[in-house]
Amino acid sequence: MSIRVLVIDDSALVRNLLKRILDQDPQIKVVGTAADAYIAREKIKKLHPDVLTLDVEMPKMDGITFLQNLMRLHPMPVIMVSSLTAKGADVTLKALELGAIDFVCKPQGDFSGSLESVSEEIVQKIKTAAKANIHAAGRKRTSAPLTVEEKQTVDAVIPATSKRQGVTGLPPLLAIGASTGGTEAIKDVLVELPTDMPAIVITQHIPPGFSTAFAQRMNRLASLTVHEAREGQQILPGNVYIAPGAQHLLVARNDKGYYCRLSNGPRVNRHKPSVDVLFRSVAQTAGRNATGVILTGMGDDGARSLLEMREAGARTIAQDEESSVVWGMPGAAVKQGAAEQILPLNKIPATLIYLLSSKGKTKPASGSLQRLRAATAASPSFR
Structure with a gap:
């Protein structure tokens, strides 16, 4: 069964890029997009998504205010999409405090190339969020097994010793x-x-x-x-x-x-x-x-x-x-x-x-x- 995702971002470019990245994974289906919090609120009621991606900076209602209301009235897994700035970092940490599961960084400049470069991270975080039980403290996830090379790379930084x-x-x-x-x-x-x-x-x-x-x-x-x-x-x-x-x-x-x-x-x-x-x-x-x-x-x-x-x-x-x-x-x-x-x-x-x-x-x-x-x-x- 596919993970149903609603993408919320005021940028049409970012919405389309995120949709394209997520739709490439057979376990994920983007059921809708929204340009602001008010559109998102109606689409949540209509589409019943499993996970939201939420922009921090949006018109009409900012992402933090929307998240705060969401966690109070209809708690669900949220991945924040944040800018790589000092302000973006502070706001994202506030979002994690309010209950967001995780975040991905929205790079400056070349959105297309930069977002594509972290597509695996975005997909993995959506899958992690989907397994979260937002109503309980405990949340579960199973991760893909590491390759032999990934298991051994710690030795490249600091060799083992007996x-x-x-x-x-x-x-x-x-x-x-x-x-x-x-x-x-x-x-x-x-x-x-x-x-x-x-x-x-x-x-x-x-x-x-x-x-x-x-x-x-x-x-x-x-x-x-x-x-x-x-x-x-x-x-x-x-x-x-x-x-x-x-x-x-x-x-x-x-x-x-x-x-x-x-x-x-x-x-x-x-x-x-x-x-x-x-x-x-x-x-x-x-x-x-x-x-x-x-x-x-x-x-x-x-x-x-x-x-x-x-x-x-x-x-x-x-x-x-x-x-x-x-x-x-x-x-x-x-x-x-x-x-x-x-x-x-x-x-x-x-x-x-x-x-x-x-x-x-x-x-x-x-x-x-x-x-x-x-x-x-x-x-x-x-x-």
Whole structure:
């Protein structure tokens, strides 16, 4: 059965291009287009689409106002079509906060060539959105299997090693990875963490420009100091470092402690920045001094390297299916045995505070699991 899509954009050129791209996939059918929110409202009633693509900037009623009304009166999966500008990034992050599943960037200039170049991404995001249960916290997706080349590209950025790190005296380090739904999930974690947390490094699948706006937004909302990571930047307690769009973030070590390394290496698991790259670097650099968290996201980026972190002695957490927008990445981590604990999103901050405190630094013996569950009030699932 085809996924029924309604395309909403004030540009006839963009409407036609999106329709042409989407109609090429046999699993998708564009049932209609609309030039503004008022036309869209009537077509939603008449055509009953499964997914909307929604322009941010439209006449009569802007995309954010329309989305806000839609999620209140008739919630359904929405993919935002945003311009690659600072304003577009801020508005798109607001749309994700209001309930949009994901976004694609509307490039400047040559719409035809640029949109065609990301046609695979657009199609995949429509398919992901169609599997979302907008009325529940949990949303499901199955992703296409990766090719052998895609599975191996992490080695091109940071080679694997069997050496187990964990030098005495190294400070604790928290690494977080996320994709679809991750901007809000990361926010929900960071705003609950105190200023005396260890350093935090984050990879969120996000394009250039948007990562800057995302880091700035997190800095406004969280009590921690949040940065878009820079090459050579020292990684300090009480600070958060977010991978810039289109660059991998790695953690390295010098005589002062941890510092940020940025890489322009190849895409890993179709992504740059890649969670697998970050997690492997943390496994090799911090070892048992680290804690890894994998949050909502499509695909399986981060799952293999979270397992490497666990094998190096790190504590590891995966977000549970019910609270994930897409249980792809955390689900893959659970399947591979990479997750020591599987937790709902709202229990992750308290668990991290406990694990990174002096009481939680040592892995519990089996007899103390019940006491740990009571202490965190998180009812974690240890694996």
